[in-house]
Amino acid sequence: MFRLPIMERAQWQQRAKEFGFEFHTMYGEKYWDETAYYQFTLEQIEKGIEGPTEDVHQMCLAVVEKVIHDDELMRRFCLPEGQWDFIRQSWLNGDPSLYSRLDFAYSGVGDAKLYENNADTPTSIYETGFWQWLWLQDNVDSGVLSSHSDQFNSLQEKLVNRFKEISILTPNRTLHFACCKGTPEDRGTVQYLEDCAKEAGLKTAFVYMEDIGRDVSGSFTDLSDHIITSMFKLYPWEFMFQEEFSTDLGNNNIRWVEPPWKSILSNKALLPMLWKLFPNHPNLLPAFFEDELHLASDIDSLVKKPIFSREGANISFTGKQKGMAISDGPYGEEGFIYQKTHLLPRFGDNYTLIGSWLVDNQAAGISVREDSGPITQDMSRYLPHIIL
């Protein structure tokens, strides 16, 4: 695994415009960065990342199976009691999942270590599934990169196929896509997934979360007063569970993507549960609930993560690394979990994180993110990669 400099494609910004990739630069800072790329061997990809990704995913599903049947654990995961039936029913029905992203610390040697599971609202999928694919294609076409270069990235292909499967399970429904207003990044992500669904032959529509309505029978509606029967929402379940319309969840006939049972996986309480069920697994870091910190007495540094948080917000270090770095944010009121400190590998001045994507149960590709600090956040740069 190397970080190699490369010439940017001439006028790639123009190409980004052509394809509607609008958030490559945000607040004057580079988000998409093609001044360098990461190179992996096939063995690093297959044994280091792909295999562990599918293994860890299966372990995560085992956690869901355990938590779903245990009221005490449902409480530990800070899931509101009023939504337990809704969550449980979706798991017992086998409601299909579309995608998730596992974040790993991986340096090219040794075991990839799981940081967390973005199972409910993962982003940077457009950059991964399409844009870095195009970057490789362009650079191979222009002779800059070897024609033997490959990429761990079958994401778009797998997404289209998964949408086909979902539409077979519930045919003839229009799939509504939703995200919040005022966030071009989320709007772009949702547009990409809508494009994939259309490619799969589904009828699609879009509505902002804030614009969703309700009729007298409790059905949710879009701005054309059409009843929503199938919805992809790039909006956290734990937010929805607290909001006014949550009282109708489960009473109306909607196929949700991601399904409600994903609220157990996108939850940081997953991490101590994984460690309890699969202690000393090579791809896991020791992790603990707040009231079990005595079990961590021999660990000299821990990372403190909120039960609910997104985009690397509200992360801090305790113990030996205390005061080293801290990220700000609006999360943490539900409490925290602790995970053994295992810093990201550094390439030059950069801390590098591997996001490993799954479509349903299948590993489907990676994204590489870099930051000058050890906590990867929403503005951390995105770099493309190749396999050679």
Add this chain to the structure above:
Amino acid sequence: MKRSKQINIAIMRKELIVRPLLKPVALAVASITLVACGNEEDVKVASSVDDCVSKTDLTQEQCEVAYQKALEEAARTAPRYNSLSACGIEFGQRYCHQSPDGFFVPYMSGFMVSNAFHHGYVYNPVFYYRNSRSSYHGRVMLSDGTVIGSAGRSSYKVPKSTLSSKPTPTRTVSRGGFGSVASAKSNWGGGKSKSWGG
């Protein structure tokens, strides 16, 4: 190969989508087509809400919704002409008006109601064709020129394709029940847009 073998680049292009809503040349009724026989469905054509209530199984409220939806659909899809006289030749000048986008369009003369519940309700607008020199004079047609039959019949047989399944219309009684947590949290972050993904 560890990457997608093929990606349809053409559908990924977004720039071309940024175009005016309307094509520069008015559409008019491009070609009049007769409905094909075969896979057909019985529909009623209602000329008003009351007519809908008396002819169909729908309630007063459902008929009102269907009527409103058909009007919206007509505003969107009715054949468009550059002049009143051009519209008038086909639909009669008295039955044409100028739409907000500047074109001349015929008034909706009624709306289709399908008995087939498995299709959901259908609210396609229909137009009365008045071109006296045409053999289709006095027929009822859809926005795209599909003739469904002579005016005044109690029911029509139309191909299922003209009943493309539309979501059930309803009345929304409240909005804004989602998004409040994001809104509360967005105060943090100094005005930068925040992703709610991760």
